[in-house]
Amino acid sequence: SQRVVIIGAGIVGTNLADELVSRGWTDITVVEQGPLYMPGGSTSHAPGLVFQTTSSKTMTNFARYTVEKLQSIEKDGQNCFNQVGGLEVATTPARLEDLKRKHGYTSSWGIEARLVSAEECLKLYPHLNKDVVLGGLHIPSDGLALAARATQLLIERTRDAGVKYLESTPVTGIERANGRVTGVTIPNGSIAADIVVSCAGFWGVELGAMVGLSIPLLPLAHQYAKTTPVPSLVGRDLNKKINGKNAELPILRHQDQDLYYREHGDQYGIGYYGHRPMPVKASSLGLTSKNVDEKNMPSRLEFTAEDFDPAWRETQRLLPMLRDTEIADGFNGIFSFTPDGGPIVGQAPNLDGFWVAEAVWVTHSAGVARAVAEVLTTGRSQIDITECELSRFEEVQLSQEYIEETSSQNFVEIYDILHPSQPKESPRQLRTSPFYAREKELGAYFLELGGWERPFWYESNKELLNYLPPKWKPVERDAWSAQFYSPIVAAEAWKTRNAVAMFDMTSFHRFEVSGPGALDLLQRLSTADVNTKPGTITYALMLNDQGGIRSDIFISRLEENLFQIGANTATDLAYLSREARHHSQKGNFVQVREITGSTCCIGLWGPRARDVINEITTDDFSNKGLPYFGVKQATINGIPVTAFRKSYVGELGWEIQTTAEYGQRLWDIIFQAGKIHGLIAAGRGAFNALRLEKGYRTYGTDMNTEHNPYEAGVAGAVRASKWEDYVGKAALERIPSKQKPSRRLRCLTVNDGRSMVLGKEPVFYNGKAVGYVTSSAFGFTVRKPIAYAWLPGNLDEGAGVEIEYFGRRIKATVVAEPLYDPDNKRLLA
Numbered sequence: 001s002q003r004v005v006i007i008g009a010g011i012v013g014t015n016l017a018d019e020l021v022s023r024g025w026t027d028i029t030v031v032e033q034g035p036l037y038m039p040g041g042s043t044s045h046a047p048g049l050v051f052q053t054t055s056s057k058t059m060t061n062f063a064r065y066t067v068e069k070l071q072s073i074e075k076d077g078q079n080c081f082n083q084v085g086g087l088e089v090a091t092t093p094a095r096l097e098d099l100k101r102k103h104g105y106t107s108s109w110g111i112e113a114r115l116v117s118a119e120e121c122l123k124l125y126p127h128l129n130k131d132v133v134l135g136g137l138h139i140p141s142d143g144l145a146l147a148a149r150a151t152q153l154l155i156e157r158t159r160d161a162g163v164k165y166l167e168s169t170p171v172t173g174i175e176r177a178n179g180r181v182t183g184v185t186i187p188n189g190s191i192a193a194d195i196v197v198s199c200a201g202f203w204g205v206e207l208g209a210m211v212g213l214s215i216p217l218l219p220l221a222h223q224y225a226k227t228t229p230v231p232s233l234v235g236r237d238l239n240k241k242i243n244g245k246n247a248e249l250p251i252l253r254h255q256d257q258d259l260y261y262r263e264h265g266d267q268y269g270i271g272y273y274g275h276r277p278m279p280v281k282a283s284s285l286g287l288t289s290k291n292v293d294e295k296n297m298p299s300r301l302e303f304t305a306e307d308f309d310p311a312w313r314e315t316q317r318l319l320p321m322l323r324d325t326e327i328a329d330g331f332n333g334i335f336s337f338t339p340d341g342g343p344i345v346g347q348a349p350n351l352d353g354f355w356v357a358e359a360v361w362v363t364h365s366a367g368v369a370r371a372v373a374e375v376l377t378t379g380r381s382q383i384d385i386t387e388c389e390l391s392r393f394e395e396v397q398l399s400q401e402y403i404e405e406t407s408s409q410n411f412v413e414i415y416d417i418l419h420p421s422q423p424k425e426s427p428r429q430l431r432t433s434p435f436y437a438r439e440k441e442l443g444a445y446f447l448e449l450g451g452w453e454r455p456f457w458y459e460s461n462k463e464l465l466n467y468l469p470p471k472w473k474p475v476e477r478d479a480w481s482a483q484f485y486s487p488i489v490a491a492e493a494w495k496t497r498n499a500v501a502m503f504d505m506t507s508f509h510r511f512e513v514s515g516p517g518a519l520d521l522l523q524r525l526s527t528a529d530v531n532t533k534p535g536t537i538t539y540a541l542m543l544n545d546q547g548g549i550r551s552d553i554f555i556s557r558l559e560e561n562l563f564q565i566g567a568n569t570a571t572d573l574a575y576l577s578r579e580a581r582h583h584s585q586k587g588n589f590v591q592v593r594e595i596t597g598s599t600c601c602i603g604l605w606g607p608r609a610r611d612v613i614n615e616i617t618t619d620d621f622s623n624k625g626l627p628y629f630g631v632k633q634a635t636i637n638g639i640p641v642t643a644f645r646k647s648y649v650g651e652l653g654w655e656i657q658t659t660a661e662y663g664q665r666l667w668d669i670i671f672q673a674g675k676i677h678g679l680i681a682a683g684r685g686a687f688n689a690l691r692l693e694k695g696y697r698t699y700g701t702d703m704n705t706e707h708n709p710y711e712a713g714v715a716g717a718v719r720a721s722k723w724e725d726y727v728g729k730a731a732l733e734r735i736p737s738k739q740k741p742s743r744r745l746r747c748l749t750v751n752d753g754r755s756m757v758l759g760k761e762p763v764f765y766n767g768k769a770v771g772y773v774t775s776s777a778f779g780f781t782v783r784k785p786i787a788y789a790w791l792p793g794n795l796d797e798g799a800g801v802e803i804e805y806f807g808r809r810i811k812a813t814v815v816a817e818p819l820y821d822p823d824n825k826r827l828l829a
């Protein structure tokens with residue numbers, strides 16, 4: 001067994017010890033700076049409300065597992081979860097609508113829930129003010145985690161299983177050699193380890209700093225208060241009624257006013273997110289392990305009553321019986337917020353064997369711990385953790401300024417109704433392509449991703465709407481799906497399909513893999529045979545050991561020992577870089593270099609693309625000169641470029657890449673030359689619709705590590721005849737090739753030709769929720785909305801299903817894909 005050191009004995013660290021023990025690992029030491037009976041981190045005072053459902057399937061599944069596990073941790077006839085249910089109430093019409101959307105998530109992820117009327121809310125929760133509540137969402141399996149107790153019981157049982165615990169022992173350094181951890185430093189020596197997992201909660205920043213790693217979390221204080229006993233509840237014998245767990249009503253959320261509630265016997269607990277963000281530096285918290293108790297612990301700051309005033313007023317409005325009480329005890333408790341609200345989980349890109357599991361709520365704690373234990377012991381977590389990966393952040397997102405601003409904003413917005421496309425308002429313009437000035441001149445509407453400004457459509461194309469043929473006219477959208485959308489998208493799609501358009505592809509990740517070991521590395525990490533002639537592009541998957549998809553990439557062989565990778569995320573870069581390092585250490589030198597920002601790229605696509613290119617180059621862009629999936633160096637009016645013959649939108653054309661300094665000139669040359677051929681600049685809105693018509697998947701949204709290539713419909717990227725071993729090959733070979741997968745990513749079209757869905761909605765078959773939508777867009781070619789969805793494998797083409805959208809059922813049909821140009825005639829033109 002590997003020697004493991006876990007830093008931190010909060011709910012995450014103790015769960016991790018337990019998950020590792022249950023997988024047979026034996027050499028585990030947990031090091032905690034505080035006393036074990038009350039370590040003093042966020043867990044020590046967490047009120048423990050577990051609302052399981054979010055828009056994230058991963059997080060919801062983590063929560064579901066946490067509930068199951070807390071129910072199974074038992075002593076003296078009492079487990080560690082009080083399943084009182086959860087009730088979210090709406091006091092505004094907008095929230096009432098949003099609860100319908102949320103109810104959709106519960107169906108998508110398989111959590112039982114019910115939308116309830118105002119009257120039913122009052123039945124479930126008699127103390128509510130009937131004049132205030134409009135309705136609610138009731139989730140019977142939600143409830144209260146007894147987090148501190150669970151931590152103690154986990155310590156007990158893992159200790160019995162041989163886990164060593166060191167209390168009042170701060171880790172002061174991480175020891176390493178040759179790019180690997182070798183142990184941790186503690187005051188009176190060190191502990192040797194092969195794997196160190198930091199479960200240090202909001203101290204994670206300090207632990208990261210010990211190894212030069214920026215941990216993108218911000219400790220923020222959050223107010224929690226308890227009332228004096230509620231007169232009408234005094235004397236109620238909860239002990240008898242519910243086995244010593246001091247609450248019987250559902251946990252309650254009043255998100256319109258940033259509030260949540262639970263009972264503590266005859267007192268009430270009130271949590272508030274409506275106050276100003278109050279950032280804290282963990283290293284400044286002076287308490288030592290000697291003076292930790294209920295009221296004094298590092299994670300508990302002085303209550304600032306004035307910040308709580310609005311919460312108290314609103315509480316008395318929502319729960320009139322609390323007018324007879326006062327605030328007995330309040331505190332500003334510290335826990336972690338992150339730039340995108342997700343936890344921080346994974347191996348440090350710069351140090352093998354150093355792992356983190358931080359910014360994790362009690363709600364998700366056992367789920368995250370199990371995922372980490374699974375990755376450590378088997379190489380794969382059964383629940384996809386792509387969106388939690390420590391390495392998901394771009395470099396610019398790891399700056400202190402970015403972390404502070406975006407994490408604080410996340411605190412402010414935690415209960416807000418947010419549209420899935422809603423961009424950050426700030427910080428913006430962190431990364432702009434060399435075409436940015438021109439795009440602005442054309443009235444680009446930008447949305448942000450990974451710090452990049454990405455045009456979604458151009459106002460300059462608005463007048464094209466006047467010339468659109470009737471069958472291309474955009475259909476009216478409902479108010480929600482019309483947000484962050486413009487009918488101009490239809491015009492841009494029309495131009496791409498019928499003339500030619502240029503798309504800014506700069507923000508797509510591009511890496512260079514070079515050196516004598518480059519081919520070996522890529523052969524080992526990808527499903528395709530990339531030992532091709534220089535000048536060839538190959539579409540490939542990267543899998544994990546169990547055959548789950550960790551990314552899909554384009555590998556272009558530029559020279560014998562020089563490849564360019566078109567990838568998805570910063571996590572791809574971390575993975576390739578780590579594997580390259582290991583390869584090089586074995587003497588097979590290979591280097592991975594990120595070139596996204598130092599280059600730029602234009603997708604020039606459409607039936608008239610060749611007319612445009614021929615105006616500005618003397619290089620051969622014919623089918624012979626540059627066949628489909630070919631790549632070559634060329635010059636465009638004197639500008640050195642690399643031209644990739646491929647297209648995400650399913651039309652003839654090229655991705656034309658150059659280095660940043662030539663970018664604006666390249667844009668101008670193509671734009672000018674294209675005018676007489678009807679060229680326009682087009683944005684992401686059209687791009688997404690066109691790619692979906694071609695059935696091209698988006699990694700992360702459509703497929704992830706939970707899926708194998710056959711289910712996801714990307715088996716074409718697996719080269720069956722490849723004799724070289726590659727990661728995931730053995731696992732794929734165990735999958736019977738003739739057997740229909742039990743679930744598949746399928747293409748749906750919406751029957752009425754106009755009802756839009758946006759993604760993550762549940763899909764019903766014969767009245768039963770059987771799957772969920774991944775991507776969606778209006779399909780201009782079929783003149784219907786398209787939705788890709790994960791569905792049972794036995795649903796065949798022609799099957800009628802229903803998609804739930806804000807409580808409404810929309811009829812859709814499973815159809816053959818791709819919807820557009822299945823023979824690739826356009827691409828090969």
Ligand code: FAD
Pocket residue numbers: 007008009010011012013031032033034039040041042043044045046047048049050169170171172199200201202203207222223224271299332333334335336357358359360361362363364
């Ligand atoms: P912690 O419990 O903070 O544990 C980390 C441990 O690491 C600490 O014990 C610390 O002493 C130790 N440590 C740190 N540095 C070192 C070092 N150098 N050496 C050794 N040990 C070290 N979550 C919910 O799900 N539901 C809720 O209702 C909820 N309400 C909350 C209300 C409040 C007021 C607060 C503050 C938080 C709330 N949370 C809630 C969040 C939740 O409490 C935390 O996210 C969770 O407890 C974090 O657990 P953890 O194990 O990661 O961190």
